[in-house]
Amino acid sequence: MSKSFMSDRLQILHYARHKFFKSLLLVLSVSMYPGLWSIGVQLHSAFTGSYAPGHHSLLLINSPNELAAKDIGRVIMERRLAASINILARTSTMYYWKGEIQDASEVLMLVKTKTSRIQQVMDFVRSVHPYANPEVLSFLVEDGSLAYMKWMDEAIPDD
Structure with a gap:
């Protein structure tokens, strides 16, 4: 395999892992103690630069x-x-x-x-x-x- 192919593949994996952990953070904060919901939404907004609907x-x-x-x-x-x-x-x-x-x-x-x-x-x-x-x-x-x-x-x- 070429270095370019491996580099592209690593970037894709890094991006997927990054998105996965951001989503996991939001899911965990929603499913845990209700007081954590607000913190989870703020972290989600900070990481993604977007709004979590329904907050x-x-x-x-x-x-x-x-x-x-x-x-x-x-x-x-x-x-x-x-x-x-x-x-x-x-x-x-x-x-x-x-x-x-x-x-x-x-x-x-x-x-x-x-x-x-x-x-x-x-x-x-x-x-x-x-x-x-x-x-x-x-x-x-x-x-x-x-x-x-x-x-x-x-x-x-x-x-």
């Missing part, structure tokens, strides 16, 4: 008015359960409640947080929200600005 989430929370939304949002921020909250202008909403179609106006909150914090946010919202059955929907963030995601990690302490 962050966006929650939609409706409130009856701006005051309720701001009160709920302020405590979420004070407890450092979210990196950022947008409170959007009043919107029209229609929904079924007790078999009847309701037509109302609400204020929508967009809560940006770590996926590991969703349950804490939902528990808090349920405990203080004026609605008997508050709307709290979460969506995993699949991709986004790596710098923004890093800022979110810094803004929200680990569990």
Whole structure:
């Protein structure tokens, strides 16, 4: 075999081993103690320069008015359960409640947080929200600005 062939083969093996260990690192961190998930994601991002989908989430929370939304949002921020909250202008909403179609106006909150914090946010919202059955929907963030995601990690302490 030629030296060039052997050199190419060694480079391929080195690359494959490098990719394997990066993937193994992420898998191990996910499967171990949940607190290691955040560290694993940060290491994955550092090694690959990419975002690990699902580490962050966006929650939609409706409130009856701006005051309720701001009160709920302020405590979420004070407890450092979210990196950022947008409170959007009043919107029209229609929904079924007790078999009847309701037509109302609400204020929508967009809560940006770590996926590991969703349950804490939902528990808090349920405990203080004026609605008997508050709307709290979460969506995993699949991709986004790596710098923004890093800022979110810094803004929200680990569990």
